[in-house]
Amino acid sequence: MLTITESEHRISHMQRRLQESGISGALFMFPIDIYYFSGTRQNAALWMPAEGVPILFVRKSLTRARAESPLVDIRPFPSGKEFPTLFSDEIITIGMTFDVIPVQQFNYYTKVLPGRKFVDISPIIREIRSVKSNAELEKLRSGAEKLCSVFSEVPQFLKAGMRELDLAAEFEYRLRKAGHEGYVRMRAFNQELAGGLAVSKGGTAHGCFDGAVTGKGLSCASPQGASLEIIPENEPILLDYAGVFGGYISDMTRIFVIGSLDTRLQEAFDVAISIQSAIQQAMIPGAIAENLYLLALQMAEKAGLDSCFMGLPGEQSKFVGHGVGLELDEFPILAKGFNMPLQAGQTIAVEPKFVIPGKGVIGIENTFIVSGHGGLKVTDIPDEIVFIKP
Template sequence: MLTKMESEQRIIRLQKELKEKGLDGALFIYPIDVYYFAGTRQNSTIWIPADGNPRLFARKSYARALTESLIEDTRPFPGSKEFPALFGAEVRKIGFTFDVAPVQQYNYYSKLLPGREFADISAINRDIRSVKSEWELERMRHSGDHLCEVFRQVPEFLKAGMREIDLAAEFEYRLRKAGGEGYVRMRAFNQELFQGLAVSGATSGNPGFFDGAVTGRGLSTASPHGASTEAITANTPVLIDYTGVFNGYIVDMTRIFAIGKLAPELEHAFATSLAIQQHLVENLKPGVICEELFFKAAEMAEQAGLGQNFMGAPGENAKFVGHGVGLELDEYPVLAQGFKVPLQAGQTIAIEPKFVLPGMGVVGIENTFAVSSHGGVKITDLADEIVYL
């Protein structure tokens, strides 16, 4: 359960931003946004005025929202005649999340509150969310501990001849038994991820829709992502890239396993991943510019003779090397070209330098770190090395 103090601090941070931007308040309708401020993800809408107390309007279940919500003024969703009366004439400019709110919802609320200007606060919302409190970092470590525990068990169930989907099933089974919630929420419009990827060898290098280095083949063209029915063979990299979701908080990590040996090119690429991670972790400090970390990573890949293979198959290279993670898998900040903002203490970032070697497979490392004045603090606390079986 979210605490009252957490909820209040988040609302205060938002209110400060709203005032700075000249907004009279914000209306959040997206479930995980409502959860972030109110502690409930029941079907509800939260109104947070720039000054004063927030109100939660619960559609379903109101009874359950009452037991979960940390907002004192939690009430059933008002009728379309009562709703406007709750907003005074002083409310003129309303923040709204244009990144996730569908046009129908926008039209609905615009009609409920005529004459008001709606302004996009998607970036403000993501900025606030990106910085985790000590309470949140504790939740993230909890998720990390559980996920690492499943990674530790992989040598017990990874066998030559099993299909990628069998490996995925074994991994997910243990994650679920540990209490994994499975909901890997993503904010980007056209992205989705079912828990993670268990992929191997050449198929792991397939390009795809996913905004990451690795997509895998998947099980059909409707779900072209993650494990396929391909059998896992010896002497080829097995990449396990999974999320762990507990209390809504997501951590993200990747390890490489191999039954037998790996070709020197793959080992060289993996060593380069570790070197890049090492450099980034040392620089994961407040004030460092996000895109500069990406440029440095890309430069190190280039110097290792692997520029074309960095973060994707040649020609399909993703232009990032890390992403914020928390209640959503694709939080701010992104260590990407164009992201010219400085890191802030408490941001949690999955760093994932990876190399796709067509025909051979994918190798790389991924860990979730917290930004601190001493550099990145590892949340997914497990040895990085390739596990040879």
């Protein structure tokens, strides 16, 4: 449960930013943004004036919102007629998250609140949410421990001859029993994730996912993750899963091999480890996110692996890490064009990977906390490839 102190701290931070930007208040509609401030994930809207007490308007469930949230002003959702009476004439500029609010919603609110100027505050809320409090880090750490413990069990159930789908089912079963909440939230339009990837050969399929690996998936409608391909010996098997515990996502990847591995793939893996290590050292407050990606790219180039870094040749992703928290694709992104300096307490999944056509997918991923000493590893089990006897 969100404490009063933490809720107030988050709200005052947001209000300060609204004041600095000359915005009268923020009208949040996206559930996970509302959860961040209110501690309850309902079908609701949250009005946060730049100064004063926020109001949570709840469609469903008002009872649960009141039971879970430390906010003091929680009301039934107003009708279109009531809405304008709640907003004084001094409220001129209203912030909304244009990145996730559908046009229909936007049109509705601009109609019931005429004469106001609506502005996009998505970069502000995303930046605020990117820096985690101690309570958030505690949730993330304890979730990561559970995710790690399922990764540690993989040698018990991974067998040659099983389908990628069987491996996915075994992994997901254990993750769920450990308390994984089942739904991995993504903010980006057009992206969705069914938990993770359990892939061998299917991992080299072309795909829509904005990541190094999409997976072949089970149909053209769900072209992502595990497929019906049989897992062979002597090839890399990539497990990339996000675990959601208490709402917080940790994300990691490990490589498993039944038998032995092609030297070229082992070399590519070693490059991925070196890249991860260089980024981990550089993950200090003030470091520019883009520079970390460029550093990774440079190291891949030096190793002659730039053409298959972060994706199949010609369809590569232009990042090497992404913020994680209540969503899988939070700020900051270690990506081309992302010039924000890192801040202490940001949590980033770093995932240098190579997709080598005809050979396989290989790489590493861990979730780190940005600190003065570099990245603190949260998904704290060994990085090495796990070799299993055939």
